[in-house]
Amino acid sequence: MPKILFSHSYYYKLDPKQWKNKTPFPPLGTLYAAALLRKNGYDINLFDTNLRDNPYEISSILENQKPKYLVIFDDGFNYLTKMCLTNMREACFEMIKLGKKNNCIIIVNSSDATDHYEKYLNIGADYIIQGEGEHSLLELIHSLEKNELTDQIEGIVFKKGETFQKNKARTVLQNLDELPLPAWDLVAMDAYKAIWKNSGQQFTLNIATTRGCPYKCNWCAKPIYGNRYNAHSVEYIVNEIEYLKKTFGVTRFWMCDDIFGLKPNWSQQFNVLLKEKKLKIKYFIQSRVDLLLKEDTIDALAESGLEEVWVGAESGSQKILDAMDKGITVEEIHKASHILKAKKVKIAFFLQFGFLEETQEDIQKTIAMVKELCPDNIGISVSYPLPGTKFHEKVKDDLKLKANWTDSDDFEIMFQGTYNSNYYRKLQRYVHKEFRKSQGVKAIGQYDFKRIRILPILKLAYYYPSAFIDKLILKRLANE
Numbered sequence: 001m002p003k004i005l006f007s008h009s010y011y012y013k014l015d016p017k018q019w020k021n022k023t024p025f026p027p028l029g030t031l032y033a034a035a036l037l038r039k040n041g042y043d044i045n046l047f048d049t050n051l052r053d054n055p056y057e058i059s060s061i062l063e064n065q066k067p068k069y070l071v072i073f074d075d076g077f078n079y080l081t082k083m084c085l086t087n088m089r090e091a092c093f094e095m096i097k098l099g100k101k102n103n104c105i106i107i108v109n110s111s112d113a114t115d116h117y118e119k120y121l122n123i124g125a126d127y128i129i130q131g132e133g134e135h136s137l138l139e140l141i142h143s144l145e146k147n148e149l150t151d152q153i154e155g156i157v158f159k160k161g162e163t164f165q166k167n168k169a170r171t172v173l174q175n176l177d178e179l180p181l182p183a184w185d186l187v188a189m190d191a192y193k194a195i196w197k198n199s200g201q202q203f204t205l206n207i208a209t210t211r212g213c214p215y216k217c218n219w220c221a222k223p224i225y226g227n228r229y230n231a232h233s234v235e236y237i238v239n240e241i242e243y244l245k246k247t248f249g250v251t252r253f254w255m256c257d258d259i260f261g262l263k264p265n266w267s268q269q270f271n272v273l274l275k276e277k278k279l280k281i282k283y284f285i286q287s288r289v290d291l292l293l294k295e296d297t298i299d300a301l302a303e304s305g306l307e308e309v310w311v312g313a314e315s316g317s318q319k320i321l322d323a324m325d326k327g328i329t330v331e332e333i334h335k336a337s338h339i340l341k342a343k344k345v346k347i348a349f350f351l352q353f354g355f356l357e358e359t360q361e362d363i364q365k366t367i368a369m370v371k372e373l374c375p376d377n378i379g380i381s382v383s384y385p386l387p388g389t390k391f392h393e394k395v396k397d398d399l400k401l402k403a404n405w406t407d408s409d410d411f412e413i414m415f416q417g418t419y420n421s422n423y424y425r426k427l428q429r430y431v432h433k434e435f436r437k438s439q440g441v442k443a444i445g446q447y448d449f450k451r452i453r454i455l456p457i458l459k460l461a462y463y464y465p466s467a468f469i470d471k472l473i474l475k476r477l478a479n480e
Contacts, residue, residue: 001041001042001043002042002043002067002068002069002145003043003044003045003065003066003067003068003069004034004037004042004043004044004045004067004068004069004071004141005044005045005046005047005061005062005065005067005069005070005071005104006030006033006034006037006044006045006046006047006071006073006186007030007046007047007048007049007058007070007071007072007073007095008027008029008030008048008049008072008073008074008075008110009049009072009074009081009088009089009091009092009095009110009112010027010049010050010074010075010078010080010081010088011049011050011052011053011054011055011087011088011091012024012050012051013051013052013053013054014054014087014088014091014407015080015085015087015088015407015408015409016407016409017407017408017409018080018407018408021199022195022196022198022199023195023196023199023201023204024050024051024192024195024196025050025078025204025205025206025254025256026048026050026184026187026192026205026206027048027049027050027074027075027078028075028077028078028182028206028207028208028256029073029074029075029076029077029078029224030046030048030073030074030075031046031182031183031184031186031187032134032179032182032183033071033073033109033133033134033137034046034073034182034183034186035179035180035181035182035183036134036135036137036138036179036180037137037138037141038180038183039180040138040142042141044183044186045061045065045067045186046183046186046187047061048186048187048188049091050192051188051191051192051195054091055091055092055094055095055098056094056098058095058098058099059098059102062098062099062101062102062104063102066102067104068104068105069104069105069106069107069141070095070096070099070102070104070105070106070107071107071108071109071137072092072095072096072106072107072108072109072110072125073107073108073109073110073129073133073137074109074110074111074112074113076110076111076132076133076224076225077206077208077256077257078256080408081110081111081112082111082221082223082224082386083384083386083404083405083408084111084112084115084116084386084387084404085404085405085406085407085408085410086404086405086406087406087407088112089112089119089404092108092110092112092113092120093120093123096108096120096123096124096125097123097124099124100124105126105127105144106124106125106126106127107125107126107127107128107129107137107140107141108120108125108127108128108129109128109129109130109133109136109137111221111223111224113125113128113129113130114128114130114131114223114224115223115387115388116387117130117157117164117166118164121157121158121159121164126158127140127150127156127157127158128156128157128158129155129156130155130156130157130166130169130223131155131169131170131172131223131224131225131226132155132170132172132173132211132224132225132226133155133224134173134179135155135170135173136153136154136155136156136170139153139154140153140156150167151165151167152167153167154167154168154169154170154171155167155168155169155170172211172212172225172226172228172230173211173230174228174230175230176210176211176230176231176232176236177232177233177236181239181240181243182240184243184244184247184248185247189248202251202252202282203250203252204250204252204253204254205244205248205250205252205253205254206253206254206255206256207237207240207241207244207253207254207255207256208232208255208256208257209231209232209237209255209257209260209266210229210230210231210232210257210258210259210260210262210263211225211228211229211230211231211257212225212226212227212228212229212230212258213225213227213229213258213259214227214228214229214259214262215259215288215327216325216327217312217324217325217326217327218324218325218389218390218391219324219352219355219383219384219385219386219389219390219391220386220389221386221387221388221389221392222258222388223387223388225258229259229262229263231262231263231266234266234269234270234273235273237270238270238273238274238277238279241253241274241279241281242277242279245279245281251280251281251282252281252282252283252307253281253282253283253284254283254284255283255284255285255286256286257285257286258286259286259287259288259291260285260286260287261285261287261291261297261301262291267297267300267301267304268296268297268300270300270304271300271301271303271304274304274305275304280305281304281305282305282306282307283304283305283306283307284306284307284308284309284310284346285301285306285308285309285310286309286310286311286312287309287310287311288311288312288327288328289311289313289328289332289333289335289336289337290327290328290332290336292309292311292336292339292340293332293335293336293339298336298339298340298343298345299343301345302343302344302345306345307345307346308345308346308347308348308376308377309340309345309346309347309348310348310349310350310377310379311333311336311347311348311349311350312326312328312350313333313349313350313351313369313375314326314350314351314352315351315352315355315358315362315365315366316330316333316362316365316366316367316368316369316370317330317358317361317362317365317366318330319362320355320358320362323355323356323357324352324355325390330365330369333369333373334369334373337373337375346375346376346377347373347375347376348375348376348377348378348379349370349373349375349377349378349379350378350379350381351366351370351378351379351380351381351431352380352381352382352383353366353380353381353382353383353424353427353428354382354383354413354417354418354419354424355383356383356391356394356395356417357418358417358418359418360478363427366431367431367434370431370434370435370438371434371435371437371438374435374438374439374442375435378431378432378435380428380431380432381411382411382412382413382417382421382424382428383413383415383417384405384414385399385403385414385415395414395415395416398414398415398416399414399415401414402414411424411425411428419477419478420477420480422477423474423477423478426470426473426474426477427474429470430467430470430471430474433463433466433467433470434467436456436459436463437460437463437464437467439456440456440457440459440460440463441460442456443456443457444457
């Protein structure tokens with residue numbers, strides 16, 4: 001069988017904000033594809049870009065291993081790949097060039113390549129796989145090895161003469177358990193653990209229990225797994241957890257699903273099977289506040305080891321939530337927050353500023369919500385137009401100068417919003433300071449001095465004057 005070198009195009013070191021966190025996750029989507037090809041008899045290896053300095057490091061690997069195929073298969077479970085950062089696109093282009101220099105057949109599967117396949121094919125890629133890629137990749141390589149035509153292979157795009165041939169889309173995989181466990185053995189786990197040690201957090205691995213998202217938030221792109229929602233069985237996931245604990249000593253996990261626990265009773269069954277196997281773990285998830293309020297979901301999650309939930313709160317203004325087609329209410333955000341806190345589960349908010357027609361009143365409602373609910377963490381972004389979304393269609397005429405961020409800390413608003421990028425950059429810092437102020441005030445209110453957190457209180461001496469200054473600056477920027 002021919003040699004296949006798997007890689008992907010996300011480099012933590014080319015995204016300073018993410019690298020600073022020192023919490024890298026292995027490329028899960030890449031590992032799934034590699035495992036399937038290995039199961040079918042192919043000789044595979046992995047060039048993991050996550051901890052590499054630059055794309056040129058692949059040169060020596062290509063020269064020494066001499067693979068027939070270079071498969072750049074991005075991790076579709078990593079939300080950062082959906083953002084199509086230009087640093088990563090350029091890195092991928094360099095890898096394609098180096099692969100061609102070493103006579104490889106280049107196959108690419110990524111959100112960016114799905115949206116902009118012409119750019120990748122013109123730079124030298126031989127095939128682009130659009131959407132969910134494992135079975136398209138397997139069928140493509142089978143056909144190439146048999147010297148068969150690729151015209152009928154679903155889910156691929158390639159050049160045919162001077163034109164682009166885009167084949168029929170492939171239906172997403174419904175029975176996810178058909179896939180072998182990800183090829184975790186290819187990961188330099190000790191290197192990841194060493195980086196995590198510098199973060200001060202317990203080492204954590206990423207697991208996906210589902211694929212896709214059935215909700216229709218009009219700003220959220222789903223170029224890989226789509227609007228369908230399919231889940232692994234509880235048995236598959238618990239077996240994977242058991243393997244990772246036994247092999248690598250891992251007991252903490254990031255469930256990187258777009259929406260965790262949507263399938264009815266999945267969370268409850270997960271809790272039962274973990275108990276049966278006496279597997280004690282800790283984990284954190286992404287979910288929706290309306291889902292968390294169903295039946296005994298929060299109870300089951302808390303019992304099974306849930307530490308923290310990240311929810312797409314987005315805004316404290318119902319007007320903005322409705323404009324986003326978010327499908328939740330501000331009341332549900334409040335209710336879910338109170339229940340999670342009562343169950344000793346941390347809650348964290350994703351917040352988004354700059355959506356179309358957002359006013360100062362909407363912004364203040366979001367800040368007030370953060371101060372009142374005092375979540376355990378927040379992540380702030382500005383509205384970012386992703387190809388294939390209704391939001392992108394509304395603002396695409398404004399994206400002539402810049403359509404993608406360079407890295408995840410770029411934070412430039414690329415369409416005609418209510419305010420300019422300088423305003424939103426300052427707003428991000430201001431809201432973080434107001435958030436820290438709320439944490440400090442909350443810590444003062446904890447009269448149990450055995451549990452009181454001193455650091456948030458001490459930081460109030462900085463955050464109060466600093467936030468006040470930022471507030472004055474924001475007023476000036478809003479009037480410019």
